[in-house]
Amino acid sequence: MKKQIYKLIIFFLMLICFIFSFISMSHNKEVNKIKTKEKVVMLTFDDGPSASADEQILDILKQYNIKATFFMTGINLEKYETEPGVKRVVDRMVNEGHTLGNHSYYHNEYINDQKQLVKELNNVNDMIIKAYAENGKIVESKDIPIRMPYLQYYRGLGYVQSKVKNPFWVRGYLGTDFLEEKTGKNEIIKQYMDNLKKGQIFVAHTRDYAKEWLPEFIETLQEKGYKFSNFTKNSESYWSNYGKLGF
Ligand SMILES: [Zn+2]
Numbered sequence: 396m397k398k399q400i401y402k403l404i405i406f407f408l409m410l411i412c413f414i415f416s417f418i419s420m421s422h423n424k425e426v427n428k429i430k431t432k433e434k435v436v437m438l439t440f441d442d443g444p445s446a447s448a449d450e451q452i453l454d455i456l457k458q459y460n461i462k463a464t465f466f467m468t469g470i471n472l473e474k475y476e477t478e479p480g481v482k483r484v485v486d487r488m489v490n491e492g493h494t495l496g497n498h499s500y501y502h503n504e505y506i507n508d509q510k511q512l513v514k515e516l517n518n519v520n521d522m523i524i525k526a527y528a529e530n531g532k533i534v535e536s537k538d539i540p541i542r543m544p545y546l547q548y549y550r551g552l553g554y555v556q557s558k559v560k561n562p563f564w565v566r567g568y569l570g571t572d573f574l575e576e577k578t579g580k581n582e583i584i585k586q587y588m589d590n591l592k593k594g595q596i597f598v599a600h601t602r603d604y605a606k607e608w609l610p611e612f613i614e615t616l617q618e619k620g621y622k623f624s625n626f627t628k629n630s631e632s633y634w635s636n637y638g639k640l641g642f
């Protein structure tokens with residue numbers, strides 16, 4: 396009899412755990428690609444803005460007439476107010492049709508600190524909204540894509556997502572472009588090309604070395620007939636023109 400009661404208690408405890416994890420997971424929507432039959436990819440650059448690296452990346456994107464997404468940290472984006480070079484590149488991003496994305500404020504690990512994460516994401520969203528506004532564009536929090544630092548994903552993020560009114564986290568394919576000296580130009584391009592598929596989201600970084608591999612990578616994709624999409628609403632490059640976002 397006692398044994399049966401224990402079994403019953405354990406069963407109910409497991410059921411409660413299951414229900415809670417289901418509830419917290421249900422809001423945690425992650426996006427890994429555009430579900431599409433068209434030849435289209437997204438280029439995304441993390442960890443900026445940086446006056447020198449972004450200036451070069453923007454020049455290359457302009458040369459090939461490509462729209463991308465920049466996931467920026469608050470520590471770097473707050474230099475918008477004090478460093479003219481940073482203001483210049485962020486203003487260029489907005490005016491040249493790229494998307495400003497949120498990459499947290501401190502770029503930490505947040506697994507035990509979801510309240511801090513909510514605070515940071517809201518703070519960076521405010522900075523992004525302000526940068527758009529300075530350039531005469533109105534953007535809402537829900538339209539700002541967010542990518543977690545180190546592509547961290549865990550259960551509690553469902554709570555964070557509901558607090559920042561963020562509809563999805565943006566993931567994608569990450570190679571080792573950030574270890575440029577070890578990886579080198581050819582290997583960086585190879586990693587991306589080996590993972591090329593329709594709707595792919597490529598994760599790259601705002602680094603000076605991007606100028607070494609980015610032109611050839613873009614040319615290779617364009618030769619194959621690929622187009623480039625981003626998260627800028629009401630624009631030709633907006634993802635919804637190609638399909639739906641999915642995992
Ligand atoms: Zn990062």
